[in-house]
Amino acid sequence: MNNTLFKGLQILEMLAYSSQPMRLTDIANNLSLVKSGTHRLLQALIESRYVVQDKQSGKYSTSCKLIELGSAVLPHLALKQQAEGIMQQLMHETAESVHLSIQNQHDVVYLHKVDGPAPIPFYTHIGGRVPLYCVATGKALLAYKNDFFIEKIKQNLNPRTSNTIINATQLEIELKEIKKRGYSINKGELKEEVYGVAAPIIDKKGNIIAAIGLSGHSERFTTKTINKYAGLLIQAAQSITGLPNEHDQSANLQRLILSW
Incomplete structure (x- = not known):
């Protein structure tokens, strides 16, 4: 130090x-x-x-600034504790890495991570940050931001891979789809061989406070697998905050299948 x-x-x-x-x-x-x-x-x-x-x-x-910092940190610590068991369960059920992410300015920050048995080396780490628009958890958070914030993001779209969405109109369409279906997909947009799926975590006041996602090698993320993971993540996100299912889960899964 x-x-x-x-x-x-x-x-x-x-x-x-x-x-x-x-x-x-x-x-x-x-x-x-x-x-x-x-x-x-x-x-x-x-x-x-x-x-x-x-x-x-x-x-x-x-x-009093220390109190302000403490007040800002405590919800994140509580969220991490609430999510820990659910993240472990997701990892064991899917054998993929699980991320818990929050938004900080124009980036997504990884609050917690549970590595699967075959994690992608150097892909993410706790405390690490990447632009919101090029990972699944980031896009799950970005989709629910206001128009002014999204416009700011659209003005600074830089490619991380050949798959990164750098067209403002295309990003806007995708964010609307994410909000409609309740989950996001990353198709090699930060690292070409890494795919991911994520769902937003909504508190009891209706605020988007974080996102939970699964990531792994693109070969393992088939259409069928992504559909399954999306359903699991929607359920996990609701379980973390103890919210009841606002929509029937079978209807959610049906929408997942129809969206492909």
């Missing part, structure tokens, strides 16, 4: 656990840091709104 970053995190952690604001000298002494360097790090933390300094006493304490 970068030494300066490490020292800054030490300071932040000390202040977070301190029961009262601390003086510069005490912070430096407790962490065996040089006073001048500690002051510079504190100023950087103040500028980034992680630390505040009392004007009268000159003492330092953490700001």
Whole structure:
């Protein structure tokens, strides 16, 4: 880890656990840091709104930004815990890798992953990010974004493979289809030999909070297999948030077959 970053995190952690604001000298002494360097790090933390300094006493304490970060992280941790068992079950049932993804700006971020017995090397990793428009979980999320957001994405379509959708009209048509049928497909759009299927995860307020998907070698993702996986993923997405089936599952599966 970068030494300066490490020292800054030490300071932040000390202040977070301190029961009262601390003086510069005490912070430096407790962490065996040089006073001048500690002051510079504190100023950087103040500028980034992680630390505040009392004007009268000159003492330092953490700001509410840590609470904001914690509030942002907690739902993701809860989602990961809720999804863990379902993802393991999907992997055992399909023998493919399972992804749990969220949207961050114009990218999809892999919140969790359960590798199947034959994963694609270096395809994805937890914490990794790729453009929304070129993977199944990303497209499942993108389909439910507002028109303004989608227009922004359509202006920056760059090919990752020869299969990547870089035509704005084609992408728009596909996103409408995804929203209509309830699942998305990636046909080698990030890595040519990798196919994927994904479904959006909807919370009890009707918000799209994440997506769950299966990926593996294109040879294993036949039309029949994709239909089966789509049904499993729709069920899995509903199970994660405990939502009842809004549509009869047999009707869903019938639509999956007819869409091919």
